[in-house]
Amino acid sequence: GAVVSQHPSWVICKSGTSVKIECRSLDFQATTMFWYRQFPKQSLMLMATSNEGSKATYEQGVEKDKFLINHASLTLSTLTVTSAHPEDSSFYICSATGSGTGELFFGEGSRLTVL
Amino acid sequence: AQSVTQLDSQVPVFEEAPVELRCNYSSSVSVYLFWYVQYPNQGLQLLLKYLSGSTLVKGINGFEAEFNKSQTSFHLRKPSVHISDTAEYFCAVRLLYSGAGSYQLTFGKGTKLSVIP
Numbered sequence: 287g288a289v290v291s292q293h294p295s296w297v298i299c300k301s302g303t304s305v306k307i308e309c310r311s312l313d314f315q316a317t318t319m320f321w322y323r324q325f326p327k328q329s330l331m332l333m334a335t336s337n338e339g340s341k342a343t344y345e346q347g348v349e350k351d352k353f354l355i356n357h358a359s360l361t362l363s364t365l366t367v368t369s370a371h372p373e374d375s376s377f378y379i380c381s382a383t384g385s386g387t388g389e390l391f392f393g394e395g396s397r398l399t400v401l
Numbered sequence: 402a403q404s405v406t407q408l409d410s411q412v413p414v415f416e417e418a419p420v421e422l423r424c425n426y427s428s429s430v431s432v433y434l435f436w437y438v439q440y441p442n443q444g445l446q447l448l449l450k451y452l453s454g455s456t457l458v459k460g461i462n463g464f465e466a467e468f469n470k471s472q473t474s475f476h477l478r479k480p481s482v483h484i485s486d487t488a489e490y491f492c493a494v495r496l497l498y499s500g501a502g503s504y505q506l507t508f509g510k511g512t513k514l515s516v517i518p
Contacts, residue, residue, distance in 0.1 A: 292444070318504055329491060329510045330445075379444050383504045390504055392437075392444040 288314045290382050292393035299370055300401055307365045307396045309380035315360035316382035320390070321353075324377040336363055370400045403428035405492050407509035414482055415517050422477040422512045424466075424492030431497040434475040435506065436466055439489045448490070451475060462486065487516045 289312040299305050309319060318337050322330040336342040336357035344350050352374075354366040363382075367374050377397050381390045404427045414420045426432060433452050437445040449460025456468040466477045475492060492509040 290444075295442075320505065327511075327513075329508045332505065335505060377442075381445075381506075389447070389450070390506060392446070394444045395442065397442060 288312075288382075288384070288389075288391045290316075290380065290391045290393040292378075292380055292396050294396060295394060296397050296399075298399045298401065301371050302369055304366055304368045305370055305398060307367075307378055307380075307398070309363045309365070309382065309393050311361045311382045311384070311391070314382075314384040316363070316384055317360065319357055319363040319380055319382045321355060321363075321365050322379045322381070324379060324395075326377075330379060333365075367398065370398070372400045374398065375400045403430075403432060403494050403496060403507050405494055405507055405509035407492055407512050409512050410510065411513045411515065413515045413517055416484055417481045419480050420478065420482050420486075420514065422490050422492075422514065424475045424477065424509060426473050426475065426492075426494045428473075428494060428496065432494040433497060434466075434468060435493040435495070436460065436464070436475070436477050437491045437493060437508075438462075439491065439511075441488075445491065448477070482514070482516050484516050484518060486514060489513050 291310045293308045321333045324330050333348045334342040334344045336355050338360050342355035357363040379395045380393045406425045408423050435450045436448040439445050449458045451458045451468045459465045464479050489511045491511045493506040
């Protein structure tokens with residue numbers, strides 16, 4: 287199947303700094319990418335949907351200015367957690383789909399720990 | 402709005418025993434159904450999916466699931482589990498319509514399968 291890669295897989299940062307997580311589709315063009323957040327022992331919560339070249343659509347309750355999403359190319363989307371705080375510590379997962387694939391492919395996830 | 406219910410948060414089972422992980426969904430329109438597996442600190446891997454056709458769907462690693470429209474269920478089964486099946490399993494639905502966001506998935510809360518040697 288298609289491959290979606292996230293980087294970094296682990297990141298530790300100080301409170302107040304910003305962290306960028308990359309999501310890449312390695313062997314297909316991802317027209318739509320989704321960003322999820324997963325709290326310990328819980329399900330995935332959709333944060334936002336991004337289509338290449340368009341502004342991301344955020345789910346209710348997700349702060350747009352805190353979680354900046356950029357989908358500038360068909361193979362790359364980035365999630366930037368701005369001014370991170372300990373409560374932002376979580377497992378962030380992206381998924382991607384290309385036109386006509388009918389299937390979502392998930393990245394390996396990125397664990398963010400804010401000290 | 403659609404929703405997914407996984408009644409069992411944890412399922413312990415002995416190695417080589419059969420297992421069933423339950424999933425029920427609610428939706429006012431037709432849906433596609435999926436089962437994903439998540440190993441610790443990893444993303445999700447698709448086990449199987451129901452889009453149309455035969456209601457019995459076979460997936461990877463010996464898993465299968467049966468779509469029951471009248472009971473709005475999509476239970477996951479394996480006749481004989483292995484230690485390596487220990488993981489978190491998520492049921493998900495996707496609405497059957499086109500347009501932006503049509504690939505959006507709604508997940509259940511997950512079932513942690515623990516295989517006991």
